[in-house]
Amino acid sequence: xxxxxxxxxxxxxxxxxxxxxxxxxxxxxxxxxxxxxxxxxxxxxxxxxxxxxxxxxxxxxxxxxxxxxxxxxxxxxxxxxxxxxxxxxxxxxxxxxxxxxxxxxxxxxxxxxxxxxxxxxxxxxxxxxxxxxxxxxxxxxxxxxxxxxxxxxxxxxxxxxxxxxxxxxxxxxxxxxxxxxxxxxxxxxxxxxxxxxxxxxxxxxxxxxxxxxxxxxxxxxxxxxxxxxxxxxxxxxxxxxxxxxxxxxxxxxxxxxxxxxxxxxxxxxxxxxxxxxxxxxxxxxxxxxxxxxxxxxxxxxxxxxxxxxxxxxxxxxxxx
Amino acid sequence: xxxxxxxxxxxxxxxxxxxxxxxxxxxxxxxxxxxxxxxxxxxxxxxxxxxxxxxxxxxxxxxxxxxxxxxxxxxxxxxxxxxxxxxxxxxxxxxxxxxxxxxxxxxxxxxxxxxxxxxxxxxxxxxxxxxxxxxxxxxxxxxxxxxxxxxxxxxxxxxxxxxxxxxxxxxxxxxxxxxxxxxxxxxxxxxxxxxxxxxxxxxxxxxxxxxxxxxxxxxxxxxxxxxxxxxxxxxxxxxxxxxxxxxxxxxxxxxxxxxxxxxxxxxxxxxxxxxxxxxxxxxxxxxxxxxxxxxxxxxxxxxxxxxxxxx
Numbered sequence: 085x086x087x088x089x090x091x092x093x094x095x096x097x098x099x100x101x102x103x104x105x106x107x108x109x110x111x112x113x114x115x116x117x118x119x120x121x122x123x124x125x126x127x128x129x130x131x132x133x134x135x136x137x138x139x140x141x142x143x144x145x146x147x148x149x150x151x152x153x154x155x156x157x158x159x160x161x162x163x164x165x166x167x168x169x170x171x172x173x174x175x176x177x178x179x180x181x182x183x184x185x186x187x188x189x190x191x192x193x194x195x196x197x198x199x200x201x202x203x204x205x206x207x208x209x210x211x212x213x214x215x216x217x218x219x220x221x222x223x224x225x226x227x228x229x230x231x232x233x234x235x236x237x238x239x240x241x242x243x244x245x246x247x248x249x250x251x252x253x254x255x256x257x258x259x260x261x262x263x264x265x266x267x268x269x270x271x272x273x274x275x276x277x278x279x280x281x282x283x284x285x286x287x288x289x290x291x292x293x294x295x296x297x298x299x300x301x302x303x304x305x306x307x308x309x310x311x312x313x314x315x316x317x318x319x320x321x322x323x324x325x326x327x328x329x330x331x332x333x334x335x336x337x338x339x340x341x342x343x344x345x346x347x348x349x350x351x352x353x354x355x356x357x358x359x360x361x362x363x364x365x366x367x368x369x370x371x372x373x374x375x376x377x378x379x380x381x382x383x384x385x386x387x388x389x390x391x392x393x394x395x396x397x398x399x400x401x402x403x404x
Numbered sequence: 405x406x407x408x409x410x411x412x413x414x415x416x417x418x419x420x421x422x423x424x425x426x427x428x429x430x431x432x433x434x435x436x437x438x439x440x441x442x443x444x445x446x447x448x449x450x451x452x453x454x455x456x457x458x459x460x461x462x463x464x465x466x467x468x469x470x471x472x473x474x475x476x477x478x479x480x481x482x483x484x485x486x487x488x489x490x491x492x493x494x495x496x497x498x499x500x501x502x503x504x505x506x507x508x509x510x511x512x513x514x515x516x517x518x519x520x521x522x523x524x525x526x527x528x529x530x531x532x533x534x535x536x537x538x539x540x541x542x543x544x545x546x547x548x549x550x551x552x553x554x555x556x557x558x559x560x561x562x563x564x565x566x567x568x569x570x571x572x573x574x575x576x577x578x579x580x581x582x583x584x585x586x587x588x589x590x591x592x593x594x595x596x597x598x599x600x601x602x603x604x605x606x607x608x609x610x611x612x613x614x615x616x617x618x619x620x621x622x623x624x625x626x627x628x629x630x631x632x633x634x635x636x637x638x639x640x641x642x643x644x645x646x647x648x649x650x651x652x653x654x655x656x657x658x659x660x661x662x663x664x665x666x667x668x669x670x671x672x673x674x675x676x677x678x679x680x681x682x683x684x685x686x687x688x689x690x691x692x693x694x695x696x697x698x699x700x701x702x703x704x705x706x707x708x709x710x711x712x713x714x715x
Contacts, residue, residue, distance in 0.1 A: 102553040114569050225695035227646050229653050230669065230687040237676055342558030346650060360561055361654065364568050372565055379558035387556075 223284025450703020537598025
């Protein structure tokens with residue numbers, strides 16, 4: 085197990101380095117170069133050269149890269165062009181909102197996918213299965229922004245049940261309980277919209293996994309030995325089918341940096357995705373690239389987590 | 405045991421027996437393509453998806469010339485939000501433009517981008533995957549490292565940045581952008597197929613006759629790996645259409661005033677209360693197109709699966 089872990093860690097490090105190089109190259113390829121925003125049209129050539137020199141842009145690229153990495157490893161990702169705040173501060177302000185949205189969406193999606201996937205697999209071929217499979221198809225084909233707009237229209241505008249944007253209702257000061265309720269009501273729609281795609285994919289995955297597991301001989305043995313169908317379902321089928329599903333969930337969790345962007349855009353949820361879109365309009369490259377880098381790091385980390393989880397849950401992988 | 409038993413049947417009985425057995429004996433020889441086609445047709449939902457896609461193609465590409473609604477950009481400020489009528493089958497949008505024409509032109513662009521980016525991505529991915537899978541070793545390692553690097557970066561964010569910075573709103577630039585980051589899944593797929601197929605006997609046989617590497621890869625191994633590639637390609641079209649519509653929705657893809665389903669949804673969003681059709685028409689078109697692509701892809705996968713018993 086230790087060997088497996090070390091091997092995977094060693095594979096992840098070159099990947100991280102490659103991704104950071106990609107980000108660095110991107111920073112320099114973008115129009116205007118890294119110093120674009122500070123470019124004053126009144127500057128003449130000498131002034132511009134001085135500007136570049138002051139940013140250290142006259143050093144050879146590899147040196148610049150090393151300096152950038154050195155800064156990054158110390159936690160200094162530069163300063164936002166738009167607000168002059170440190171990028172790490174801005175990101176850490178926005179991260180909790182995205183985390184909250186993602187976690188709740190994942191929890192909802194996982195529970196619903198468990199139920200639907202199991203129901204669909206157990207009643208394979210029946211109307212229930214057919215309905216759930218159709219819904220899953222709809223779920224993966226539906227563009228998220230469209231579904232978000234539908235929900236906003238139905239639940240926000242027509243029924244007035246739920247608020248359509250933001251995290252809290254502005255202009256009111258609530259006591260703690262009502263504040264929590266207000267916040268929760270704001271969370272419901274974005275959470276459901278984000279959960280849709282995940283639910284659809286995971287329930288299909290679980291259904292396929294369960295069907296494959298129930299075909300195995302050991303299931304028949306358990307039944308022959310007198311284990312009740314319900315127990316078989318929970319202790320044997322689900323337990324084994326859920327392993328690949330959990331790895332998929334872990335991998336999907338890695339997309340936290342960009343995965344909620346559309347949802348945050350539609351519902352004006354102040355998370356990293358919305359920050360990205362706003363920064364994009366202002367061409368705030370330090371923020372953009374640090375978010376990209378952070379996103380890539382999270383993806384790599386969670387792929388690693390998924391591999392480790394798989395190794396933990398399935399002993400066959402460890403010893404192969 | 406008496407093995408020399410004489411079977412005494414009359415000529416008529418023999419004829420009857422032959423009659424019963426003939427359907428199986430004289431089964432018409434079908435080509436492999438024909439077999440797959442028949443199996444696909446047996447899948448009702450997949451067939452419906454395919455029919456929808458064909459109709460959509462005709463609607464988007466032939467529609468403007470056939471129906472005469474070929475002026476999607478004609479602003480007509482005297483007639484904004486006109487309700488559906490004979491002259492304006494889908495009504496008019498906020499600037500009085502013919503929504504029917506815009507829907508068709510938007511469809512042209514979405515379908516064009518979806519298909520072209522799929523083609524480029526598949527070509528790239530198959531090439532890279534083939535080389536990685538066939539040669540293995542260092543080449544494989546290197547190519548897979550590149551693939552993993554690209555896969556690690558959040559796709560939407562990266563596309564947003566690149567399209568905002570480099571794209572001028574032309575379909576060609578969008579196609580290239582989507583394809584540059586879309587080849588990774590098919591590369592992985594093709595690599596897997598090549599890794600398993602290159603150990604098979606027919607490869608050894610071809611090698612003994614003197615086939616060289618490139619010829620082996622593309623004349624012998626690739627045709628056998630075609631099945632999963634085709635399935636992946638179909639589903640990729642749906643994914644790319646969604647990608648393009650998301651990019652256009654946020655204003656980074658096909659820029660207004662060029663019609664694109666995604667940007668039509670985002671402009672219609674502002675007028676949702678009184679004119680929901682401005683959002684529903686392009687939105688549902690996107691939805692059903694992608695749904696059909698997914699259904700066709702799954703239908704193809706079942707039709708190409710050699711493990712399903714032939715009926």
